[in-house]
Amino acid sequence: MIEALITMGGLGAVIGVVLATASKIFYVFEDPKMLEIKDALPGANCGGCGLPGCAANAEAILAGEAGADSCMVGGPDLAHILAEIMGVTVEDKEPDIAASSCTYGIPGADLKYIYNGLSNCRAATLLGGGMKVCTIGCVGLGSCAKACPFNAITMKETGLPSVDEKRCTGCGVCENVCPKHIITLSSVTRRIMREYTTDECTTPCQRACPAGINIREYIKQISLGNHLKAVQVIKERNPFPAVIGRICPRPCEDECRRKYIDEPVAINFLKRYAADVEKEIDKKILPFKAPATHRKIAIIGGGVDGLSTAFFLARLGHSPMVYEATPSLGGLLRYAISVLRLSDEVLDRDIEGILEMGVKVQTEKILGRDFTISSLLKEGFESVSLALGGWDSSLARLGGTRNDSDIEEPIPGTILLMDFIKHPDRFSLKSNVVIVGGGELALKAAGICKDSGAKNITILFRSSMKTSTLDPEHLEELVQKNIKVIFNTGIVRLSGKGDDLQELQYVDLDTLSKYSIPLHNLLIASGRFPDFIFKKSETETSESSETTDAPLLWEGLEPYKRPAYHKETGLLAKGDTLTDFQGTIHAIGAGRRAAASIHQLMYGISPSVSEIVVARESDVQNVDHVETVAESVRQIMPLSDAKDPSAFQEIEKGFTEEMADAESKRCLQCGLICYQHSGNA
Structure with a gap:
């Protein structure tokens, strides 16, 4: 033993x-820091950070390959703890929440077949893309709910997923397992930045709206009596609900599917009704906004375009400042529309809502007189966005008239071709001049520039030489004068130093190769200055711009194009606004795109949209008739009974609550191809 x-x-x-x-x-x-990071991480191993698990994320954080805010589960509290461990700072970030854009589940959708196979969405989609006729619709077998590590998703009786926002951490597991990509992460920033794509459930009216308003949802809220919720839905994409409710040309109603049965839903009148309810309760309904970033952006122009840009930038968490040349905000809405259609009171109320989002304003400040693009960038603004408007806006800034002394040059060295042709003696040209567009007028302007002492003159045209309508003899004359003509080009960037324009970058529209031209003056064949976004050049150092009086290096770029023309490149492209916008609703859409582009640029991303954005050439599933829908009479807008125009009463009185309720119930609550069937047609 x-x-x-x-x-x-x-x-x-x-x-x-x-x-x-x-x-x-x-x-x-x-590393002791590694132990601290591992202890701080939740250990859920959900993969929301994009890595295999929490241990891998900890290693990435320590190596600087992942940010302190990379853990989706922990949220901002954990991000600040990890940032303290790493000795770095982290910006607050709004949470991502999963959301499905599908409108009708299996019980309410048109089906190709009855599925009795494996209860797995991927398995179902292997059989002809799923049981739905709709090619992008949710197949309703709950793979997202089964995969969610936090039990935040349940399947409703409708056959669609329901997300518990309190439990959802935005890890993205559901998005990864969905074979239809119909459930995705959503946030304030994502909603503002997003253009509609071909893989999401959109309605014909929604796609036709230049601002991209979720029309189906706000009409649904009105039908349920949730009028203020309807206002919030509208303001997700439209900061001027009361204004647009009175003056919109209503392209959405042209695409309403009720037209196949009787008349389109009075979409715009319902928008006005919701906005008028907001006025009656004397309370501003504000949409959600992201946490503050304290990044300053200057917007030049207090019209609809500029105010919309500022509104969406404020919602993205930034600090926008609007500079307006006239004493009042609103642009042409204040000067060009009869008070019988749009009163100053209605306009001012919508503008007040924009200002309450955190937008600051300075009026009677003129670019080129009170400040320059360079001076604003030196003052600490990260970007300067131009929203000057077109010819009519220029007249409004100048008090309704233009004379020989009213020459504007807001972008250094940049001149509108029409101003130059009319008053060439008003401009002092330097040696290098570039003329963009203008056809035969560009050739005439080139001759004037030559006579004025310009040494190097280049004309850029978007058209090819084959499709050009220019007289060959005139082109030959330019060659003899050493004036260069380049076809098939699009301007994509301007750059300068201080208050001087120095270089232009263009692309060959066939090869997309980029080329640069040194210049001092740019003549543009347009009725408005381009809505460029200006920022400090990448070569500009903080030391040279903040501690010395050295001229600042800057560059100007275009916002991304509207989706219908997203494949176009450069200035004066097809679909560009060359004078004033076709309607106020178009200016609102342009403002949101400008805000999204500024946001992208500030985070080092070139302004762009998804390759599958809904565009003119997109093949979006649709229907050309509706079945089993009962006819329903459209509500008629009641008119004022005032016979004296001097009474200044609005001609249209607006819907009553009963009328709005009846009209909202006419909406078919469409999906991509689905819609409500009344069954008694």
């Missing part, structure tokens, strides 16, 4: 010595 104990004790001692020696030989140092 004693021998056995001695033997076991000896073996234990030997093994202990071996293990102690091995621990010294194979010892691996682990």
